[in-house]
Amino acid sequence: MSSDDLTELSLKLNMEEKNETELEQIEMELLLNGIHQYYGYDFRNYAVPSLRRRIWHHVYAEGLTTISALQNKVLHERDCFERLIFSLSIPVTEMFRDxxxxxxxxxxxxxxxxxxxxxxxxxxxxxxxxxxxxxxxxxxxxxxxxxxxxxxxxxxxxxxxxxxxxxxxxxxxxxxxxxxxxxxxxxxxxxxxxxxxxxxxxxxxxxxxxxxxxxxxxxxxxxxxxxxxxxxxxxxxxxxxxxxxxxxxxxxxxxxxxxxxxxxxxxxxxxxxxxxxxxxxxxxxxxxxxx
Ligand SMILES: C[S@@+](CC[C@H](N)C(=O)[O-])C[C@H]1O[C@@H](n2cnc3c(N)ncnc32)[C@H](O)[C@@H]1O
The missing domain is CATH 3.40.50.150 (Vaccinia Virus protein VP39)
Structure with missing residues (x-):
């Protein structure tokens, strides 16, 4: 592969990565807005890195592959929403912690x-x-x-x-x-x-x-x-x-x-x-x- 080909390939990969990130951000926003509007729970101002990790974890736990698919399931199945709340809420605790x-x-x-x-x-x-x-x-x-x-x-x-x-x-x-x-x-x-x-x-x-x-x-x-x-x-x-x-x-x-x-x-x-x-x-x- 010539160096021009390599540059073009790298640009293409960068563009794809950028598109995926943009798409993920849009899907996250739609999911959080939907939950807020429909169920009244507001996760829109939670810190993004841990929220993103937990949402993806939940996408896979529900046997899905995209955040949009999770949005669909969460809005149509209350049980799925309850499970999502549980995994977003991070209930880790201890007696006399610290x-x-x-x-x-x-x-x-x-x-x-x-x-x-x-x-x-x-x-x-x-x-x-x-x-x-x-x-x-x-x-x-x-x-x-x-x-x-x-x-x-x-x-x-x-x-x-x-x-x-x-x-x-x-x-x-x-x-x-x-x-x-x-x-x-x-x-x-x-x-x-x-x-x-x-x-x-x-x-x-x-x-x-x-x-x-x-x-x-x-x-x-x-x-x-x-x-x-x-x-x-x-x-x-x-x-x-x-x-x-x-x-x-x-x-x-x-x-x-x-x-x-x-x-x-x-x-x-x-x-x-x-x-x-x-x-x-x-x-x-x-x-x-x-x-
Ligand atoms: C990691 S636990 C902390 C428990 C305990 N305070 C401790 O330090 O061991 C975080 C808790 O905050 C709750 N939480 C998260 N967002 C909340 C919100 N917007 N309103 C009320 N509770 C919330 C979660 O449901 C979870 O039970």
């Missing part, structure tokens, strides 16, 4: 909460509830649970159902016990659950002040005023615009001196609300609203 963050919360935030007559906590994007039961255990050990209400929300109804049941895989208890102790747990972790076959069920007293509800951070509004908001490992999947929108929602929903807890890879910096908070603990991403 134990150091829970330990710091216990050391720096619990003393502040002790001075309040009642405590309202919102776990936004609570997934299957591990974070919420961790909070209930910590408040119980600190003698604060009776005056607390924990609002646990997620857009994913399947995850929420599991959270309400409080049933978890027994295999995970070894890791969760380790996390609990590192997070400053003061008892034997097994006091909090009963094992049954391959699962454990957490004691119902932990659920008595929990309220579970579907809430979508992209489309739903503020619904109460809170002393603490936990939103960990949720906004990493959002683009800057949606992240800012959600920070607006949290700012509106936090009382003065309210506490915002973000995930290990998240930060209030580089958002429009960075000036509205001071860091109670910068490395554990625990902030206090000051404006």
């Amino acid at each position: 134990p150091q963050a829970f330990l710091t919360f216990r050391q720096k935030v619990i003393p502040l909460l002790r001075t309040y007559p009642y405590i309202r906590i919102w776990h936004a994007g609570c997934s299957t509830g591990e974070e919420v039961y961790s909070m209930a255990i910590m408040l119980h050990e600190e003698g604060l649970y009776d005056k607390a209400r924990i609002y646990a929300t997620d857009m994913n109804s399947r995850s929420l159902q599991q959270a309400k049941e409080g049933v978890f895989d027994i295999k995970k208890m070894k890791q969760y016990t380790k996390n609990y102790l590192e997070a400053g747990g003061t008892r034997s972790f097994s006091e909090y659950y009963t094992a049954k076959y391959n699962s454990v069920i957490f004691h119902p007293f932990l659920k008595k002040n929990m309220i579970f509800a579907e809430h979508n951070l992209a489309t739903d509004r503020s619904f109460n005023e809170f002393n603490v908001i936990f939103c960990r490992n949720v906004m990493i999947y959002f683009n800057d615009e949606l992240r800012d929108h959600v920070h607006g929602l949290f700012h509106e929903s936090l009382s003065h001196f309210g506490i915002l807890v973000l995930g290990a890879k998240e930060s209030i910096h580089f958002t429009s609300f960075s000036e509205a908070y001071e860091a109670l603990d910068r490395s554990e991403k625990i902030y206090r609203k000051i404006k």
